[in-house]
Amino acid sequence: MRKIVLVPCQFEPKSLMPSLRKRLEELLQIPVHIENMYCQPELFFDAQRSQYNALQILQSLPEIESQKTLICTAVDLYIPIFTFVFGLARLNGCRGIISSHRLSPRYYGLPNDAEILLKRLIKEAVHELGHLAGLKHCRQFDCVMANSATADEVDIKSEFFCPECHSRFLRHFNT
Ligand SMILES: [Zn+2]
Ligand SMILES: [Zn+2]
Secondary structure, three states: OOEEEEEEOOOOOHHHHHHHHHHHHHHHOOOEEEOOOOOOHHHHEEOOOOEEEHHHHHHOOOOOOOEEEEEEEOOOEEOOOOOOEOEEEOOOOOEEEEEOOOOOHHHHOOOOOHHHHHHHHHHHHHHHHHHHOOOOOOOOOOOOOOOOOOHHHHHHOOOOOOHHHHHHHHHHHOO
16 A cells, blocks of 8 residues: 655745645544655746746656655645645646645635644645546546635635545546
């Protein structure tokens, strides 16, 4: 069975990493580790947009086929065709990234709420790991593989795969 490795990279708040790791392991039933890896998002900063190129950050990381590596960051991510992304991962790839930047209530002028932020981070992490397992976006509104363009849409979906996505996910990790 493959393992999942979370890599904090300019991630805030750091105190959420252990809870994120534990919940992912419970949900996915796959060993989840936190490891450090050389990662420099500042190399991929676009001064005009004041954002970081998510695709270039991913491409700068080593490809380790035996594990799924998920970068966890607090920098604001984009890819050229979108104004921003909560996260990014290639279908069937081994590297993904999520950002807490626009998942934090503070970004929307609301008070800090670690519980809400953690819930959203868990959903985005499961979602990107789903893409790494070859899953596309799902039409079930409450499936974690539903596409979310806003933080409100992240709140609407659950942290779980629908039965069909779940069986595909298991098939990927058990082969
Ligand atoms: Zn997606
Ligand atoms: Zn689904």
